[in-house]
Structures are given as structure tokens and as C-alpha cells.
Amino acid sequence: MISVESVDKQFAGRQVLNACSFTVPDGKITALLGANGAGKTTCLRIMTGLLRADAGRVLLGGVDVARQPMVARRQLGVVGDREGLYERLTVAEYLSLFARIQGLAGVDLKRALQAVREELELDDLWLRRTRGFSQGERMKVSLARALVHRPQHLILDEPTRGLDVLAARLLRRTLLRLRAQGTTILFSSHVMSEVSELSDRVLVMAGGRIVGGGSPDELIQKSGCDNLEDSFVALAYGAATDRRTQEEPA
Numbered sequence: 001m002i003s004v005e006s007v008d009k010q011f012a013g014r015q016v017l018n019a020c021s022f023t024v025p026d027g028k029i030t031a032l033l034g035a036n037g038a039g040k041t042t043c044l045r046i047m048t049g050l051l052r053a054d055a056g057r058v059l060l061g062g063v064d065v066a067r068q069p070m071v072a073r074r075q076l077g078v079v080g081d082r083e084g085l086y087e088r089l090t091v092a093e094y095l096s097l098f099a100r101i102q103g104l105a106g107v108d109l110k111r112a113l114q115a116v117r118e119e120l121e122l123d124d125l126w127l128r129r130t131r132g133f134s135q136g137e138r139m140k141v142s143l144a145r146a147l148v149h150r151p152q153h154l155i156l157d158e159p160t161r162g163l164d165v166l167a168a169r170l171l172r173r174t175l176l177r178l179r180a181q182g183t184t185i186l187f188s189s190h191v192m193s194e195v196s197e198l199s200d201r202v203l204v205m206a207g208g209r210i211v212g213g214g215s216p217d218e219l220i221q222k223s224g225c226d227n228l229e230d231s232f233v234a235l236a237y238g239a240a241t242d243r244r245t246q247e248e249p250a
């Protein structure tokens with residue numbers, strides 16, 4: 001389980017996260033939804049130890065990410081902006097490097113590499129250097145890097161951004177398989193169809209805190225709307241924006 005407890009973050013005196021609190025249960029897929037600038041990426045970066053919170057804490061399986069970053073990292077896989085591939089390394093070399101950093105060696109290392117190679121259909125890319133890789137190819141390698149050490153927790157920031165249909169499908173299939181294996185999954189997204197299809201739970205973020213949560217059906221019921229997108233708009237943008245949207249000429 002992941003617990004985010006009263007996390008605050010300011011940038012240049014501007015409050016971006018404001019006593020942000022939520023939990024992500026094990027063996028479920030949770031989606032983090034929010035308008036542009038709501039604070040999702042900032043929150044995910046704090047959860048993955050890339051950024052320090054001003055106050056509050058994040059626990060991954062009971063481990064405080066800021067106090068015990070190395071222990072936390074062992075049980076965490078992260079898919080961020082898909083940058084940070086080492087362009088001079090082949091996919092095999094790159095994944096082997098990250099698996100070793102996570103403590104894998106010998107037969108375990110070989111098995112782990114073979115498993116992600118098969119799961120993420122990496123045969124054609126395996127011996128290529130990552131320089132010039134397409135968005136979809138980068139996503140596959142980033143996801144393989146995140147999964148190679150079989151972490152309990154997986155955090156993904158807009159993982160399907162820029163992917164074609166097949167790459168997005170492969171990603172969704174992988175997430176569903178990981179959920180069946182008990183992995184704790186949190187992903188941010190702006191794509192409502194994908195959130196409806198994949199998520200057991202949705203968290204709606206606005207103004208740096210969580211303003212609503214529940215299964216997609218619960219959110220729809222609570223908001224009195226008839227689909228997830230309208231429920232999200234009602235929660236994230238509030239009644240004023242809702243009125244403005246409705247007043248727009250057809």
C-alpha cells in the first residue's frame with residue numbers, strides 16, 4: 001500500500017500541494033486525475049523520491065520514501081517522462097544495468113531480463129541502442145526498466161501519452177496482468193476512456209489536494225452525472241466552470 005500523508009509543496013512561494021493525502025491499495029489500479037497544473041506530477045515526483053516535500057510524508061509499504069530512499073526504491077518501479085534512457089547503451093545493456101543497481105545478479109538477473117523481454121515484446125529492440133527511439137519504443141524500455149526487479153509498487157505519469165493503439169494496448173494488458181499478480185499501481189492520465197477501462201479507483205486532484213475519490217461508478221453516482229468525464233469536470237473544476245461550460249453556445 002502507498003500512503004500519502006498531508007504533503008505540502010511550494011515553488012517560489014506558490015502552494016502547489018496543499019495537505020495532500022490519499023492511499024493507494026495493493027492489488028488494485030488507481031488513477032490520478034486532475035486538470036493541467038493541478039499538482040499530479042509534483043505529487044508523483046515526491047512519491048518516487050525525486051522531489052522533497054516541504055511537509056508531510058509518503059510511505060511505500062510502510063517505508064518512508066524520504067528517510068529510507070534506497071529501501072523504498074527496491075520496492076518501486078517508476079515510469080516518468082520516458083527521458084533518461086542512456087542512448088549509447090543497447091536495450092539489453094540498459095536493462096541489465098538497472099537490474100544490477102536493484103541488486104540482481106547471476107541466474108536471477110538472466111531470468112529477470114528474459115521475463116521483461118518477453119512480456120514487453122522487446123525482441124526487435126533488444127540489441128539496438130536507444131538513441132532515436134520512438135515514443136512507443138521509449139515507453140516499452142521505460143516500463144521494462146520499472147518492472148525488471150518485480151517491484152510491489154508501480155507509479156506511472158501519463159504512461160499512454162503519445163502512444164499508438166498497439167503500444168497503448170500492450171501497456172494496458174501489462175498493467176492488468178500486474179494487478180492480477182498483486183502489484184499496487186498508480187497512474188496519472190487525461191484519457192477518460194482509459195481511466196474507466198483500467199481503474200478500480202479514481203482520485204481527483206484539484207488545487208494540490210484530493211477533492212474526490214472512489215470507483216468510476218461511485219464517482220458518477222456521487223456527482224449525479226451520467227459519465228466519468230462530467231463527474232470529473234464537476235469535481236475538478238467546480239460549479240463555476242460547470243456553469244461556464246453549459247453556457248457556451250452550441
Ligand SMILES: Nc1ncnc2c1ncn2[C@@H]1O[C@H](COP(=O)(O)OP(=O)(O)OP(=O)(O)O)[C@@H](O)[C@H]1O
Nearest residue numbers: 011012016034035036037038039040041042043190
Ligand atoms: N520545478 C518547478 N518550479 C516551479 N514551478 C513548478 C515546478 N514544477 C511544477 N511547478 C508548477 O506547479 C504546478 C503543478 O505542476 P504539475 O506538473 O505538478 O501539474 P500536473 O497536474 O502534473 O499538470 P499536467 O496535467 O499539465 O501535467 C504548475 O503550476 C507548475 O507550473
